[in-house]
Amino acid sequence: MxxxxxxxxxxxxxxxxxxxxxxxxxxxxxxxxxxxxxxxxxxxxxxxxxxxxxxxxxxxxxxxxxxxxxxxxxxxxxxxxxxxxxxxxxxxxxxxxxxxxxxxxxxxxxxxxxxxxxxxxxxLPESYLTVWGALVKTLAVHAGQTLLVRGATASVGLAAVAYAKELGLRVIATTRSAANADRLKQVGADAVIVDDGQIAEAVKALSPDGVDAALEVVGASTLRDTVKALKPFGAVAVIGLLGGPPVLDQFNLMQDLPNATRLSFFGSGLLGTAALPLDDAPLRHIAKGIAAQRIPxxxxxxxxxxxxxxxxxxxxxxxxxxxxxxxx
CATH class of the missing domain: 3.90.180.10 (Medium-chain alcohol dehydrogenases, catalytic domain)
Known part of the structure; x- marks a missing residue:
């Protein structure tokens, strides 16, 4: 072959x-x-x-x-x-x-x-299965919550926006270029923030209490700022490393991690293992949604x-x- x-x-x-x-x-x-x-x-x-x-x-x-x-x-x-x-x-x-x-x-x-x-x-497979593992299995999001997607123009970020809307979430998406805002709204973002490296205040202008959950696609370089956008008992899952090595230098658990928030990492290597079988993975549901033009x-x-x-x-x-x- x-x-x-x-x-x-x-x-x-x-x-x-x-x-x-x-x-x-x-x-x-x-x-x-x-x-x-x-x-x-x-x-x-x-x-x-x-x-x-x-x-x-x-x-x-x-x-x-x-x-x-x-x-x-x-x-x-x-x-x-x-x-x-x-x-x-x-x-x-x-x-x-x-x-x-x-x-x-x-x-x-x-x-x-x-x-x-x-x-x-x-x-579909890698992007949507990763997002499913992060949103549903790790963050346990549900309809009516607000989700921040940091680095939303990556393919997995776009999948996160589209799948979160299918789940009934309000989505705030970030991009480094204002020219990408229309693409993010086309996929389903309710609001778009141009990312200059510090977006927590802009997020709270849209969601004053903070967001329920966040997906971090950029990685360690923006994580400290992303967690500041969470509400108490909110959670962030890191799923991407676009910003460089996955290393947090001098991360202070008391100063850098807001009170009563959770930080996790979801890697797609867990897919299909005993810890995360794919029996209830939503891939067919997503594919049918795309075929019906309900999901972009x-x-x-x-x-x-x-x-x-x-x-x-x-x-x-x-x-x-x-x-x-x-x-x-």
């Missing part, structure tokens, strides 16, 4: 399309014919050597949609439309930048009865399989304002 292989760290040019052996489904695995996949920062970080040395050929990719080739357990039938994300993809097993992939059964979700094209489905599509551009290098260049330009997908 054809797959993209990284043999040395570098820019998009190190992504090499090669012929490699097709995987087989072992115990507890499902063999999938990849029809499309979304692009993620994790793949650019791997390619650039920011996730450890490239000490052997690596196939990137942490999500995909496609059709089941084989499931030895019989849980999924041959030809069934499915989505997959994480479960060791690109880390402990061959990633999804390939024509076929073998994944853990617990990281496979049925897409039966969903009337969306592959390229639309490919924009986050896909902004689709690339052919032989054009992945250009897709990586666009992703790293920070100009996409949505999800980039590749059709295989």
């Amino acid at each position: 054809k797959a993209y292989v990284i043999e040395q760290a570098g820019g998009p040019e190190v992504l090499q399309l090669k012929d490699i052996p097709a995987p087989q489904a072992g115990p507890g695995e499902v063999h999938i014919r990849v029809r499309a996949f979304g692009l993620n920062r994790a793949e650019a970080y791997l390619r650039a050597g920011k996730m450890g040395a490239i000490d052997g050929p690596r196939v990137p990719g942490i999500e995909a949609v496609g059709e089941v080739i084989a499931d030895p357990s019989g849980t999924f039938r041959t030809g069934q439309r499915v989505a997959t994300a994480m479960g060791g993809l690109q880390f402990s097993r061959t990633g999804s930048y390939a024509e076929e992939v073998a994944v853990l059964r617990g990281n496979v979700i049925s897409l039966d009865d969903v009337a969306l094209q592959w390229e639309e489905l490919a924009a 599509s986050l896909r902004v551009e689709t690339f052919a399989f032989d054009d992945v290098r250009r897709a990586h260049s666009l992703m790293e330009s920070n100009q996409a304002l949505g999800k980039l997908v590749v059709v295989v």
Whole structure:
């Protein structure tokens, strides 16, 4: 089969399309014919050597949609439309930048009865499953609450805005550029704040008591300010690291963390594990909402399989304002 292989760290040019052996489904695995996949920062970080040395050929990719080739357990039938994300993809097993992939059964979700094209489905798994894990499983948000999304123009931030509105929340979104405000409101933001690094006062001008919950997509560089926007007993979950290394220097629990607030980190590596099974994951619900035009599509551009290098260049330009997908 054809797959993209990284043999040395570098820019998009190190992504090499090669012929490699097709995987087989072992115990507890499902063999999938990849029809499309979304692009993620994790793949650019791997390619650039920011996730450890490239000490052997690596196939990137942490999500995909496609059709089941084989499931030895019989849980999924041959030809069934499915989505997959994480479960060791690109880390402990061959990633999804390939024509076929073998994944853990617990990281496979049925897409039966969903009337969306592959390229639309490919924009969903990683972003929306991460947001579900953070909003529902970590922060336990509910309808009527107010949510702050810090760094909302990233693809996972846009998914957070769209999914929070589906859950019935009021959403305040931030962006570093006023030019992006219309895009955020299009996805569902009730209010947009231009982020100059200090936005807590602006948030409280819109929500005087503070927000019930916050999703921090920028990371450590803005976290101290984000927590100041919380109301007592509010909570923030960090889900992104756009602002740099995940290190808080001299963080004072009494001075920097407001009274009776909670701070957590949600990483998508938990998806599909015993701690976070995907049995009740809302992916089919979201896909049906997009098909019914109730939830906005986050896909902004689709690339052919032989054009992945250009897709990586666009992703790293920070100009996409949505999800980039590749059709295989």
